[in-house]
Amino acid sequence: ELLGAAKGAALWETLHGRDDRALRPLEPLQSVGTVVGWGVRFSDEARAEAFVGEVAREVARRLQSLGAAARAITVHIRRRAPGAQQPRKFLGHGVVTNAGRSAQFGVPTADTARVESAAVRLYRALRCPVLELRGVGVVAAQLVYN
Numbered sequence: 001e002l003l004g005a006a007k008g009a010a011l012w013e014t015l016h017g018r019d020d021r022a023l024r025p026l027e028p029l030q031s032v033g034t035v036v037g038w039g040v041r042f043s044d045e046a047r048a049e050a051f052v053g054e055v056a057r058e059v060a061r062r063l064q065s066l067g068a069a070a071r072a073i074t075v076h077i078r079r080r081a082p083g084a085q086q087p088r089k090f091l092g093h094g095v096v097t098n099a100g101r102s103a104q105f106g107v108p109t110a111d112t113a114r115v116e117s118a119a120v121r122l123y124r125a126l127r128c129p130v131l132e133l134r135g136v137g138v139v140a141a142q143l144v145y146n
Helices: 005-015 045-066 112-126
Strands: 031-036 068-080 096-109 133-145
Touching: 031 045, 031 068, 045 068, 045 112, 045 133, 068 112, 096 112, 096 133, 112 133
Parallel strands: none
Antiparallel strands: 031 133, 068 096, 068 133
């Protein structure tokens, strides 16, 4: 009565292992990425760039494990908002502003060095003061499968 006759009957059937809906195959991913939004604190630019490189290498590893190559890459950052107080959670990002930059690869790639260098170049273009950096994400998109 609470769900109605049709919904109740469908739920009962499903709970008893009876489901006549057609299975749909999984669709290929359109993007793959990694985002780190906790514990991001650096005292100098070299360490921040090295961290962006690590995140990009993880994205390249994921591309390779999927047997895919990316046509585009995006770097997202979280920057401490002007006048923001200390975050409530220890090493959390707190109040931030989000920014991002994207670029196209001339030829789809999953090459670790190309993904890493593109990500670091995009991070530099965002011109975020290192002491205000609170989060980093790298996303590979427009995937092509081998």
